[in-house]
Amino acid sequence: MTVSTALPPVATPLLKVTSVNKRFGGLQALSDVGLTIQRGQIYGLIGPNGAGKTTFFNVITGLYPPDSGLFHLDGKPYSPESVHEVTAAGIARTFQNIRLFGEMTALENVMVGRHIRSTGSMMQTLLRTRASVQAEADIRDRAMELLAYVGVEKLADRRSRTLSYGDQRRLEIARALATEPKLLALDEPAAGMNLTEKSTLRELLGRIRDDGISILLIEHDVKLVMGLCDEITALDRGKQIVQGTPEHVRSNPELIHAYLGKAHA
Amino acid sequence: MKSVKLSHVLIVLALLVLPPILGTAGGAWVRILDFALLYILLALGLNIVVGFTGLLDLGFIAFYAVGAYLYALLASPHLLEQFAWIRAALPDGFHVSIWVTLPLAGLIAGFCGLLLGAPTLKLRGDYLAIVTLGFGEIVRIFLNNLNAPVNITNGPQGISQIEPLSLFGVSLAGERGVIDLFGLAVPSVLAYYYVLLAIAAVAVVMCYRLVNSRTGRAWKAIREDEIAAKAMGINTRNMKLLAFAMGAAFGGVSGSLFASFQGFVSPESFTLFESIVVLAMVVLGGLGNIRGVVIGAALLAAIPEALRLVVIPIQEAFLGQGNAVIDAEVARQFLYGTAMVGIMLWRPSGLIPGSGAEAKKSSAPVPLSDEVVTPELVTAKP
DSSP: OOOOOOSOGGGOOSEEEEEEEEEETTEEEEEEEEEEEOTTOEEEEEOSTTSSHHHHHHHHTTSSOOSEEEEEETTEEOOTTOHHHHHHHTEEEOOSSOOOOTTSBHHHHHHHHTGGGOOOOHHHHHHTOHHHHHHHHHHHHHHHHHHHHHTOGGGTTSBGGGSOHHHHHHHHHHHHHTTOOSEEEEESTTTTOOHHHHHHHHHHHHHHHHTTOEEEEEOOOHHHHHHHOSEEEEEETTEEEEEEOHHHHHTOHHHHHHHHOGGGO | OOOOOHHHHHHHHHHHHHHHHHHTTOHHHHHHHHHHHHHHHHHHHHIIIIIISOOOOSOTHHHHHHHHHHHHHHSSTHHHHHOHHHHHHOTTOOOOOHHHHHHHHHHHHHHHHHHHHGGGTTOOHHHHHHHHHHHHHHHHHHHHHTTSSSOSSOGGGOBOOOOOOEETTEESSTBTTEEEETTEEEEHHHHHHHHHHHHHHHHHHHHHHHHTSHHHHHHHHHHHOHHHHHHTTOOHHHHHHHHHHHHHHHHHHHHHHHHHHHSOBOGGGGOHHHHHHHHHHHHHHOTTOHHHHHHHHHHHHHHHHHHHHHHHHHHHHHHOTTOOOSOHHHHHHHHHHHHHHHHHHHOTTOSSOOTTTTOOSSSOOOOOTTOOOOHHHHHOOO
């Protein structure tokens, strides 16, 4: 199959993933799933536990190699074979169980995110050339901006493991944003947050979208997903059961069945 | 210009002025300092691999051996004696300048680092430690046996008659251990001290620059969480290889300095125990903390040797001439062991802990947003 070149550029979706299959031994974790994210969308991926959301997410971001599937980012095919190349292509992610660089400061965490968007070889660093000093200053400035953007700039010099849970979540988002993604992929960003933290998060995600970065979101909090997402795909047992706007998905009997069982459907 | 701290000026002055004074008590004392500096170089190299990047390497001494043997072969008549064609081509020997040998030792050891790194990329922790341990032993066994059928390393006898370092035409060995430098009589050990100090200073600066750079942050990110590091777009394979090569290069340079200083190398100097000692220096000082590692290496290298020199005289001072009860070696091992146990009890993460390396730990406390201690909680006790 080839990419259709007949489509006008406006219609090119940001992310188009089709016919993804992934098998773990005897378990077909994903069968023939796909999704299409338009520019500027917040896209939700929902489903009961074990539905294959995180697996799908990990396949898209290159953590698990898929058995089959077609992947296009911004009209260009990309191969989800290695995580760092997917990040370089423009998809940055966070993790369900926060994976910060715990012994490094909050600022350093975000500075690591600038790695692929900055230059500076080891030789330049050792000789401390003017270019390397400038590059380092730019990295630091941008990282501080991003800390302020997510609202944890006061904690810049704190080791990231000492941050509170909500702050760690936001720091992880800042770190992902530092890679200048076209698509920000968040794996359960609201997990474990209280109501205040959730509303701050919601405001932050809206702001990110308004700044032109699309978001792919796995989330269990139905209120958050329904209120925030432009489009939703629901998975159950590795298969797609429904796709569409929140209103469309909400009333789908198969989804209700998947979550609550037959009696409620 | 940044303001220079008084304490730093004092440390530099002490490093420059104290050794000659110490030297009046005997060349052996300065010799201890020389070895401490060699170990500082080694520990700084190992710290790049273990401290920054988090890859446990138990065969680090192999790179020291590579550097030492490289220098030994280039600066001794051994190869000329063994191979007629080299003798025919270079009847006077190689006489390579240290400006060539030291970088070459770094490069070749660095390349060996790559060779070790490449097959072990997927290994971490204990598994990596076992493979690197094996690598270290392989190198030592090679050195021990490469005397037949073609004699390259001279086997267990080792290589002797290694020329000392020669800097700007001045041999650091001098005449009977004393160099005539512009009319000043400088003992050889002291000349070595200053050369090694300069090289160690360069190494420390390199480490500081690296750790606070894009490269250093990538290494630390790999140490903290390899998958997250990948998700940040870091090519973890290349960065790990770079860490191995860089650390090995430090080891190689240190090794060639060791060979020139000692004038003799044999496989005995490169046993597993040496690898463990260097690792102990890094861990004792504080993994990933440059200052800690330097102090750890200096202490672990110098104290046991210094004890060897003072144990007998101290006992004789109290008990009278010839009445020493405890053998120097026994006392040395006892105190060394006690010190290690003490450190593990009271400073389990090293003398200067903080693998967060240069993280500012003294920054003003900021209350955690969900850890605010409310008055109700404090007064709620019945």
